[in-house]
Amino acid sequence: MKFITLFIGLIFSALSFAQSTYPNKPIKLIVPLAAGSAVDNAARIVVQKMSTDMGQGIVIENLLGAAGAIGADRVAKSAPDGYTLAGFNDSIMTMLPNMKPQTWDILKDFEPISLVATVEWGLVVRSDSPIKTAADFIAAAKRAPGTLNYGSGGNGSPQHIAMALFANQAGISLTHVPYKGATQAAVGVAGKEVDAAFQGIATVNSLVQAGKLRLIAVSTPKRMAQFPNVPTVNESGLAGFEFNSWFAMMTPSGTPKAIITQLHSEVVKALADPDVQYKFTLQGLTPRGLTPDELSKVMRVQYAKYGKLIKDAGIKGE
Numbered sequence: 001m002k003f004i005t006l007f008i009g010l011i012f013s014a015l016s017f018a019q020s021t022y023p024n025k026p027i028k029l030i031v032p033l034a035a036g037s038a039v040d041n042a043a044r045i046v047v048q049k050m051s052t053d054m055g056q057g058i059v060i061e062n063l064l065g066a067a068g069a070i071g072a073d074r075v076a077k078s079a080p081d082g083y084t085l086a087g088f089n090d091s092i093m094t095m096l097p098n099m100k101p102q103t104w105d106i107l108k109d110f111e112p113i114s115l116v117a118t119v120e121w122g123l124v125v126r127s128d129s130p131i132k133t134a135a136d137f138i139a140a141a142k143r144a145p146g147t148l149n150y151g152s153g154g155n156g157s158p159q160h161i162a163m164a165l166f167a168n169q170a171g172i173s174l175t176h177v178p179y180k181g182a183t184q185a186a187v188g189v190a191g192k193e194v195d196a197a198f199q200g201i202a203t204v205n206s207l208v209q210a211g212k213l214r215l216i217a218v219s220t221p222k223r224m225a226q227f228p229n230v231p232t233v234n235e236s237g238l239a240g241f242e243f244n245s246w247f248a249m250m251t252p253s254g255t256p257k258a259i260i261t262q263l264h265s266e267v268v269k270a271l272a273d274p275d276v277q278y279k280f281t282l283q284g285l286t287p288r289g290l291t292p293d294e295l296s297k298v299m300r301v302q303y304a305k306y307g308k309l310i311k312d313a314g315i316k317g318e
Contacts, residue, residue, distance in 0.1 A: 023056040024056070026056060027058045027082070029047055029086070030060075030061050030084065031043050031062050031087040032064065032070065034062060036203070037202075038119040038182070038201070038203045038247070038284075042117050043247065044060060045279045046116055046267065050266045050267065050269075053270065067091070068092040073103050082256070085250065086250040090245045090248075091161075094106075094306045095161060096156065097303070098303070099315065111255050112296050113260055113292060114264050114292065115290035117271075117288055118286045119245045119246060119284065119285055120285070121219045121220075121243050122199065122201055122217060123198055123216050124189055124197055124208070124216065125189065125213070126195075129196075129214065131195075133236055137216065138236075138237065141170070145172065146175055148174050149196075150197050150198070151184075151185035152182075152185050153182035155315075159197060159198055160176060166198060177193070182200065185199070187207070190213050200284065201283065201284020205282070218232055219243040220232060220242070224284065225281065268289045271287040
């Protein structure tokens with residue numbers, strides 16, 4: 001009996017030691033979105049600081065396919081040891097599962113670490129477009145219903161849903177052109193393939209700064225500090241319109257609580273860094289650092305909200 005007790009004690013001691021020395025090897029963060037996307041940009045800024053603070057590398061793997069479902073499946077099936085994490089956006093967490101049955105359950109197969117940042121959004125057109133404001137865009141769409149088109153990252157993507165909400169509230173008809181990712185859609189606008197797009201500022205910022213896209217409205221409650229001359233959609237005549245997306249860090253279900261707590265602490269520490277905050281501002285990102293419990297509540301509320309929206313609007317995923 002003493003031997004069994006000693007043996008069990010050694011097992012728990014070993015587990016405690018393993019957790020106390022976490023991390024003792026590189027961590028992988030799977031981002032099921034394209035490099036250069038808003039979530040990818042946010043993830044790279046945060047994990048660079050986290051890697052330095054933790055003294056261990058965090059490698060980002062952009063695992064694309066099926067609107068993020070393939071990457072989510074990989075994380076869900078990974079060992080819950082803190083060495084495989086996920087960088088998800090709200091589309092993967094609250095929209096995609098409402099459009100099509102998945103091999104994973106976002107509410108059961110993952111543990112929240114933190115809602116890291118919100119991604120602020122805006123309406124963009126090509127730099128030489130005759131459309132100067134959101135009001136111009138709405139007026140042009142009303143003059144010729146269905147002739148203006150817009151790009152998105154795919155059917156059921158946040159860009160699709162954002163513009164569908166905008167069009168519905170404005171009472172206009174637009175033609176949807178799905179691309180294979182948000183970055184490709186932004187390039188499509190710059191290349192005159194489509195007239196406009198609703199995009200995360202982080203995704204289009206470099207093209208705006210390069211003069212290839214014009215940001216004509218932002219979907220924040222107030223004007224953004226880095227774009228003081230760009231009016232809000234609300235100012236442009238669409239009262240009450242607001243849209244953003246978010247980047248959350250998750251881990252497979254069953255990951256030890258101590259590891260989740262440590263990772264959340266590291267996220268909060270990184271977000272408090274002035275250099276991280278400066279880089280976030282340039283990318284149109286707002287640092288958040290919500291706790292696991294707070295993120296869980298946000299997930300459940302938005303899961304229900306978007307479930308109703310997607311059903312009522314008949315939006316289909318890829």
